[in-house]
Amino acid sequence: MTARVGVVTFPGSLDDRDAATAVRIAGGDAVALWHEDDDIKGVDAVVLPGGFSYGDSLRCGAIAHLAPVMAAVARFAAEGGPVLGICNGFQVLCEARLLPGALLRNDRLRFVSRPVGVQVERTDTPFSAGYAPGQRLVLPVKHGEGRYVADESTLDELESEGRVVFRYATGENPNGSARDIAGITNAARNVVGLMPHPEHAVDATLSEGTDGLAMFAGLLGSLTSVR
């Protein structure tokens, strides 16, 4: 049976269709989830896509994390279900406290939209299992508020527990993120958030390359292996 991956659409989500396309290219079924839904339709994994949910009102992700669907996503995550937050989705996961820290204005105040080098630090999450340890990727970023911050003890904990999953390549940190952090996971390693956009790098006919595809293929592989 083909794995079913839910992609949530909030008002203001932009990258939900690309995320769904990436799931399909990787061989899964993409299931549309709506922010007002009370359940997640029995999917095997959830993707919170990029965009500007609720117009970034109050703070990025602050309103979205209170949407009805997020209660279901939080329950799913607590039960060990794989959840990926990309860009705005990462911000939503931090606001929901499913991941530690927060994402603030880029240090140079500029919206950055370009490919960046990203290093795979850990392959023991469902979303990084398709990569080799230390693999260097090129993924697009496009955000104005992607500077990852957390207090020093939280950062030390993330490092010592091996929860920094993706790190910007040396000299390529586009936003001033602490310790070049591009993506992290929770203690249980089933929830991952990152600022770069794997779903925009899955089609060889486009200019962004295909380095993002293994994030979705790895997920589908890990879902199949636990069945």
Place this chain on the structure above:
Amino acid sequence: MPRVAIDVLLKRELLDPQGRATERALPGLGYDGVSDVRIGKHLELDVDAVGEALDALVEAMCAGFLTNPVVETYRWRVIADDERADAPATR
């Protein structure tokens, strides 16, 4: 109904790039002797509660939704009509 004003800033140890950019622009405009510029948010709301109930409600809203305690700190107070930030200028 009490009007509540809430001031929110990024925690002191966090870089505030808006504040930094503004601070750097000031000398060029001839405004010297200004430092430690921090830019945050000012919220005002009417709250239908008084006394301890008001305190509890505002604290809960601030800590749970209006601010993000991971990166922000806040102060709040009850203000009079002429203390509103949008009160007409008096001359």
